Amino acid sequence: MTPRHLAVWGDPIAHSKSPRLHAAAYGVLGLDWEYSSRQVDESVFDDALASLDDSWLGLSLTMPLKERAHRAAATRDTHAELTGAVNTLLLTDPVQGFNTDVGGIIDALGEQSLGDVDRVRVLGAGATAASAVVACVELGARSIEVRARRPERAASLIALGERLGVEVTSDAFDGGADRVDLTVATLPSGSALDDATVARLGERGGALFDVAYAPWPSALATAWTGGQAISGEGMLLWQAVRQIRIFRHGDQTIALPGEDGVVAAMRAVL
Template sequence: MTPRHLAVWGDPIAHSKSPRLHAAAYGVLGLDWEYTRRQVDEDGFGDALASLDGSWLGLSLTMPLKEQAHRAAAVRDRHAELTGAVNTLLLADVLQGFNTDVGGIVDALGQHGLVDVDRVRVLGAGATAASAVVACVELGARSIEVRARRPERAATLIALGERLGVDMTADAFDADADQVDLTVATLPSGSALDHVTAARLGERGGVLFDVAYSPWPSALATAWTGGQAISGEGMLLWQAVRQIRIFVHGDPTAAVPGEDAVVAAMRAVL
């Protein structure tokens, strides 16, 4: 039988918990698949992808490769098309791209009872922020305010939200803050807002969902006063569950056999 290989690529990558999560899942599923990590930067992505042989089943992609993976995919799911970002490649006859971050955010918030939101604030303007906008629309958001160091960078997010029928605005981090139900922080791990700005956002920020999870609590979560602060570890878990579904049978929405036991094993290694 041909061995099956999978990996997570990104730069940096040494911190990734994905190999532990996937190994735990495949152990429960009885699949002798190898899932590793590899440091790949933007310049090296094309050559690295071209070097893979037929034993490779798929890839997980993290920063800064999600846009490049989107361009490489011949077929993309709806979430990938909307966001312009692919975090999962299925190496079939036709290269298939998926964005499981959107579903990961929806599932993670649902685990905390957040299944319906109205007013949302998104911190950051990168690829993960696009996933956050789509996820919040799927949770019922009617208005989304994007905050970024350079608000002009949010133009693509504004257009995305408006295309999905949501009232969108963009402003700087330190602008006056109105009350929202949910704040989704998509800033890279280790990023910190100054204390005054973080406190102002926290006072009227509702529940904080911070995609950062290591270290936890994040600097922003420590300063948060407006409501509960939720770690991005849940997003990491649930986007990986959707990736495993793709690698097993090509569908991010269809559960794998014995999925409750699979998820329990994955939680145990987080």
């Protein structure tokens, strides 16, 4: 039998823990699947996708390919449609696109007893910020404030809030800071804010959920004073669990066989 191939694509990609996570899960599940990583940028994505043969089952997509993957998918799940971002492609005919980042954030926050939020601040305005907005709305948030270096970039997130029936506002990083229950940082790993801005945001920022996980603690987490600072490793873990559900069942809501054992094996290699 021809082995099934899967991979994570992005640029950069050398730091990715996805191959270890998937390999651990496939071992427990007894699946003869091969999962690799490949550096792919936006300029070559379409050609790289077209070059894959029938042995390829699926792809995980990270920065900067989530919007490109959204365009490549013939069908998309609800979270992918809402966010305009696809981080999982199931290479059926036609190709199916999914967003497991939303569910990954929900699952990770639930593990930390942060599954009930009212006022939220999101740092950043990219594809992961859109997933954070949707996740927080599904967790009950009634207002979300987006902070970005260029607040005009948050226009799509404000429109997303209107679709979801929740007020989303935007401001610069150095704007005033009202008290919130939770801050979700979606800034690229290695991003740094000046000390005064971090102090202002942290003082009234509640718990910090930082999607960055390498290195940890992040610069933001080190300086955070508002409450507990939580690594994005939980999101990484749970979005991967949901991806494997898709590759196995075609549906991210259907649990894997013996899923507790699968998750334990994946967590052990983080």
